[in-house]
Amino acid sequence: MTVKIAPSILSADIMNLERDVRAADQAGADVFHIDMMDGNFVPNMSFSPAVVEGMRRVTDKPLDIHMMMENPDAYVKPVIDAGANTVLIHAESTQHIYRSIELVKSYGAKAGVVINPGTPLETVKELFPIIDRILVMTVNPGFGGQTFIPGMTKKIQRLDQLRQTAADDNFDIEVDGGINSETIAQCAKAGADIFVAGSYLFNGQDGLKDRIDGLRSVALE
Ligand code: DX5
Ligand code: ZN
Secondary structure, eight states: OOOEEEEBGGGSOGGGHHHHHHHHHHTTOSSEEEEEEBSSSSSOBOOOHHHHHHHHHHOOSOEEEEEESSSTHHHHHHHHHTTOSEEEEEGGGOSOHHHHHHHHHHTTOEEEEEEOTTSOGGGGGGGTTTOSEEEEESSOTTOSSOOOOTTHHHHHHHHHHHHHHSSOOOOEEEEESSOOTTHHHHHHHHTOOEEEESHHHHSOSSOHHHHHHHHHHHHHO
8 A cells, every 4th residue: 555645835834835845855745735725616815826836946746736716727737837746626616527637637747636525426436537536625625724524534435445346446545634643544544545734744843754754654554
Protein backbone atom coordinates (compact mmCIF):
# COMPACT_ATOMS: atom_id res chain seq x y z
CA MET A 1 0.00 0.00 0.00
CA THR A 2 1.26 3.48 -0.79
CA VAL A 3 0.49 6.37 1.51
CA LYS A 4 0.86 9.96 0.45
CA ILE A 5 0.78 12.89 2.86
CA ALA A 6 -0.38 16.16 1.32
CA PRO A 7 0.08 19.28 3.47
CA SER A 8 -2.67 21.83 2.84
CA ILE A 9 -1.07 25.25 2.68
CA LEU A 10 -4.34 26.86 3.75
CA SER A 11 -3.06 26.41 7.30
CA ALA A 12 0.48 27.62 6.57
CA ASP A 13 1.56 31.05 7.79
CA ILE A 14 0.57 33.15 4.81
CA MET A 15 3.18 35.80 5.61
CA ASN A 16 5.82 33.09 5.62
CA LEU A 17 4.51 30.86 2.88
CA GLU A 18 7.88 30.22 1.25
CA ARG A 19 9.39 29.26 4.61
CA ASP A 20 6.54 26.86 5.38
CA VAL A 21 6.55 25.27 1.92
CA ARG A 22 10.30 24.67 2.06
CA ALA A 23 9.96 23.24 5.57
CA ALA A 24 7.16 20.86 4.57
CA ASP A 25 9.12 19.85 1.46
CA GLN A 26 12.17 18.96 3.55
CA ALA A 27 10.02 17.28 6.18
CA GLY A 28 8.88 14.71 3.61
CA ALA A 29 5.64 16.03 2.12
CA ASP A 30 4.74 13.86 -0.87
CA VAL A 31 2.61 16.47 -2.60
CA PHE A 32 1.29 19.96 -1.84
CA HIS A 33 -2.44 20.64 -1.60
CA ILE A 34 -3.50 24.11 -2.73
CA ASP A 35 -7.09 25.21 -2.08
CA MET A 36 -8.66 27.63 -4.54
CA MET A 37 -11.86 29.20 -3.21
CA ASP A 38 -13.95 31.85 -4.94
CA GLY A 39 -16.26 33.08 -2.18
CA ASN A 40 -19.27 31.65 -4.05
CA PHE A 41 -19.02 27.88 -4.14
CA VAL A 42 -17.72 28.04 -0.58
CA PRO A 43 -17.99 30.92 1.91
CA ASN A 44 -14.28 31.75 1.89
CA MET A 45 -11.55 32.92 -0.47
CA SER A 46 -8.02 31.65 -0.84
CA PHE A 47 -5.30 31.05 -3.39
CA SER A 48 -5.01 31.97 -7.07
CA PRO A 49 -2.94 30.72 -10.04
CA ALA A 50 -0.24 33.25 -9.06
CA VAL A 51 0.30 31.33 -5.81
CA VAL A 52 0.64 28.08 -7.78
CA GLU A 53 3.27 29.77 -9.96
CA GLY A 54 5.14 30.97 -6.87
CA MET A 55 5.05 27.53 -5.25
CA ARG A 56 6.35 25.96 -8.45
CA ARG A 57 9.49 28.08 -8.04
CA VAL A 58 10.26 26.77 -4.55
CA THR A 59 9.39 23.06 -4.72
CA ASP A 60 9.69 20.19 -7.19
CA LYS A 61 6.98 18.19 -5.43
CA PRO A 62 3.67 17.66 -7.25
CA LEU A 63 1.13 20.46 -6.79
CA ASP A 64 -2.52 19.45 -6.42
CA ILE A 65 -5.16 22.11 -6.94
CA HIS A 66 -8.40 21.66 -5.03
CA MET A 67 -10.85 23.90 -6.86
CA MET A 68 -13.75 25.14 -4.78
CA MET A 69 -15.27 27.53 -7.25
CA GLU A 70 -18.06 28.07 -9.68
CA ASN A 71 -17.03 27.77 -13.31
CA PRO A 72 -13.89 25.73 -12.59
CA ASP A 73 -13.23 25.18 -16.32
CA ALA A 74 -12.11 28.80 -16.66
CA TYR A 75 -9.17 28.21 -14.30
CA VAL A 76 -7.99 24.81 -15.53
CA LYS A 77 -5.51 26.12 -18.10
CA PRO A 78 -4.22 28.97 -15.90
CA VAL A 79 -3.36 26.62 -13.01
CA ILE A 80 -1.75 24.03 -15.28
CA ASP A 81 0.29 26.74 -17.03
CA ALA A 82 1.32 27.89 -13.53
CA GLY A 83 2.70 24.43 -12.75
CA ALA A 84 -0.14 22.33 -11.32
CA ASN A 85 0.22 18.55 -11.70
CA THR A 86 -3.29 17.51 -10.64
CA VAL A 87 -6.55 19.44 -10.78
CA LEU A 88 -9.36 18.35 -8.48
CA ILE A 89 -12.84 19.56 -9.39
CA HIS A 90 -16.02 19.32 -7.32
CA ALA A 91 -18.79 17.32 -8.98
CA GLU A 92 -21.26 19.84 -7.49
CA SER A 93 -19.53 22.86 -9.06
CA THR A 94 -20.18 22.15 -12.72
CA GLN A 95 -23.08 20.83 -14.76
CA HIS A 96 -20.67 18.87 -16.92
CA ILE A 97 -18.14 17.20 -14.67
CA TYR A 98 -17.23 14.66 -17.37
CA ARG A 99 -16.29 17.50 -19.70
CA SER A 100 -14.32 19.31 -16.98
CA ILE A 101 -12.28 16.17 -16.29
CA GLU A 102 -11.60 15.74 -20.01
CA LEU A 103 -10.51 19.37 -20.17
CA VAL A 104 -7.92 18.84 -17.42
CA LYS A 105 -6.59 15.75 -19.17
CA SER A 106 -6.41 17.53 -22.51
CA TYR A 107 -3.65 19.72 -21.04
CA GLY A 108 -1.69 16.68 -19.87
CA ALA A 109 -2.42 17.06 -16.14
CA LYS A 110 -3.93 14.47 -13.82
CA ALA A 111 -7.60 14.88 -13.03
CA GLY A 112 -9.65 14.15 -9.96
CA VAL A 113 -13.24 14.60 -8.91
CA VAL A 114 -14.21 15.86 -5.45
CA ILE A 115 -17.44 15.10 -3.61
CA ASN A 116 -18.91 16.96 -0.66
CA PRO A 117 -20.05 15.01 2.40
CA GLY A 118 -23.67 15.12 1.21
CA THR A 119 -22.96 13.95 -2.33
CA PRO A 120 -23.53 10.25 -3.01
CA LEU A 121 -20.89 8.02 -4.59
CA GLU A 122 -23.32 7.26 -7.39
CA THR A 123 -22.52 10.73 -8.77
CA VAL A 124 -18.97 9.75 -9.71
CA LYS A 125 -19.30 6.14 -10.83
CA GLU A 126 -19.46 6.98 -14.53
CA LEU A 127 -16.17 8.84 -14.20
CA PHE A 128 -14.19 5.79 -13.06
CA PRO A 129 -12.74 5.09 -16.54
CA ILE A 130 -11.30 8.60 -16.96
CA ILE A 131 -10.21 9.81 -13.54
CA ASP A 132 -6.92 9.54 -11.67
CA ARG A 133 -8.38 10.31 -8.27
CA ILE A 134 -11.53 10.68 -6.18
CA LEU A 135 -11.32 13.10 -3.27
CA VAL A 136 -13.87 12.42 -0.56
CA MET A 137 -14.43 15.54 1.54
CA THR A 138 -14.47 14.58 5.20
CA VAL A 139 -15.66 18.06 6.26
CA ASN A 140 -17.85 20.61 4.51
CA PRO A 141 -15.42 22.54 2.31
CA GLY A 142 -14.33 26.12 2.96
CA PHE A 143 -12.24 26.19 6.11
CA GLY A 144 -9.34 24.49 7.79
CA GLY A 145 -9.52 23.25 11.35
CA GLN A 146 -12.94 21.61 11.23
CA THR A 147 -13.90 18.30 12.79
CA PHE A 148 -13.84 15.10 10.73
CA ILE A 149 -17.36 13.84 9.96
CA PRO A 150 -17.37 10.25 11.32
CA GLY A 151 -19.88 8.90 8.77
CA MET A 152 -17.38 9.52 5.99
CA THR A 153 -15.35 6.46 6.97
CA LYS A 154 -18.13 4.19 5.72
CA LYS A 155 -18.35 6.19 2.51
CA ILE A 156 -14.63 5.66 1.86
CA GLN A 157 -15.07 1.96 2.57
CA ARG A 158 -17.91 1.72 0.05
CA LEU A 159 -15.87 3.59 -2.55
CA ASP A 160 -12.94 1.24 -2.02
CA GLN A 161 -15.28 -1.73 -2.48
CA LEU A 162 -16.64 -0.22 -5.69
CA ARG A 163 -13.08 0.33 -6.87
CA GLN A 164 -12.13 -3.26 -6.18
CA THR A 165 -15.05 -4.61 -8.17
CA ALA A 166 -14.83 -2.08 -11.03
CA ALA A 167 -13.12 -2.86 -14.30
CA ASP A 168 -11.60 0.62 -14.22
CA ASP A 169 -9.93 0.78 -10.84
CA ASN A 170 -7.05 3.01 -11.76
CA PHE A 171 -7.75 5.84 -9.36
CA ASP A 172 -6.53 6.81 -5.92
CA ILE A 173 -8.82 7.67 -3.03
CA GLU A 174 -7.99 10.90 -1.20
CA VAL A 175 -9.45 12.43 1.96
CA ASP A 176 -9.50 16.09 2.99
CA GLY A 177 -10.69 17.67 6.23
CA GLY A 178 -10.09 16.99 9.89
CA ILE A 179 -7.23 14.57 9.28
CA ASN A 180 -5.08 13.94 12.37
CA SER A 181 -3.30 10.95 13.91
CA GLU A 182 -6.62 9.33 14.87
CA THR A 183 -8.79 10.00 11.84
CA ILE A 184 -6.02 9.04 9.41
CA ALA A 185 -6.00 5.53 10.87
CA GLN A 186 -9.73 5.13 10.20
CA CYS A 187 -9.42 6.50 6.65
CA ALA A 188 -6.42 4.31 5.83
CA LYS A 189 -8.22 1.21 7.07
CA ALA A 190 -11.23 2.19 4.99
CA GLY A 191 -9.07 2.28 1.85
CA ALA A 192 -7.81 5.86 1.35
CA ASP A 193 -4.37 6.38 -0.23
CA ILE A 194 -3.75 10.14 -0.11
CA PHE A 195 -4.25 12.21 3.03
CA VAL A 196 -4.57 15.99 3.10
CA ALA A 197 -3.70 17.61 6.42
CA GLY A 198 -3.69 21.33 7.15
CA SER A 199 -4.11 22.48 10.73
CA TYR A 200 -2.78 19.24 12.20
CA LEU A 201 0.55 19.71 10.41
CA PHE A 202 1.03 23.47 10.49
CA ASN A 203 -0.45 24.32 13.89
CA GLY A 204 1.23 21.52 15.79
CA GLN A 205 3.72 22.18 18.56
CA ASP A 206 6.11 19.44 17.51
CA GLY A 207 8.00 19.69 14.23
CA LEU A 208 6.54 19.19 10.78
CA LYS A 209 8.78 16.18 10.19
CA ASP A 210 7.55 14.44 13.33
CA ARG A 211 3.96 15.10 12.34
CA ILE A 212 4.37 13.93 8.73
CA ASP A 213 6.30 10.82 9.81
CA GLY A 214 3.73 10.17 12.52
CA LEU A 215 0.78 10.39 10.14
CA ARG A 216 2.52 8.16 7.63
CA SER A 217 3.35 5.46 10.14
CA VAL A 218 -0.19 5.42 11.56
CA ALA A 219 -1.62 5.14 8.02
CA LEU A 220 0.70 2.23 7.25
CA GLU A 221 -0.18 0.26 10.38
C1 DX5 B 1 -11.15 22.72 3.44
C2 DX5 B 1 -9.92 22.50 2.61
C3 DX5 B 1 -8.87 21.70 3.24
C4 DX5 B 1 -8.31 22.28 4.51
C5 DX5 B 1 -8.10 21.12 5.44
O1 DX5 B 1 -12.18 23.12 2.62
O2 DX5 B 1 -10.27 21.85 1.40
O3 DX5 B 1 -7.82 21.38 2.34
O4 DX5 B 1 -7.11 22.98 4.37
O5 DX5 B 1 -7.76 21.60 6.68
P1 DX5 B 1 -7.73 20.70 7.97
O6 DX5 B 1 -6.73 19.60 7.73
O7 DX5 B 1 -7.31 21.64 9.04
O8 DX5 B 1 -9.12 20.16 8.17
ZN1 ZN C 1 -8.66 21.06 0.19
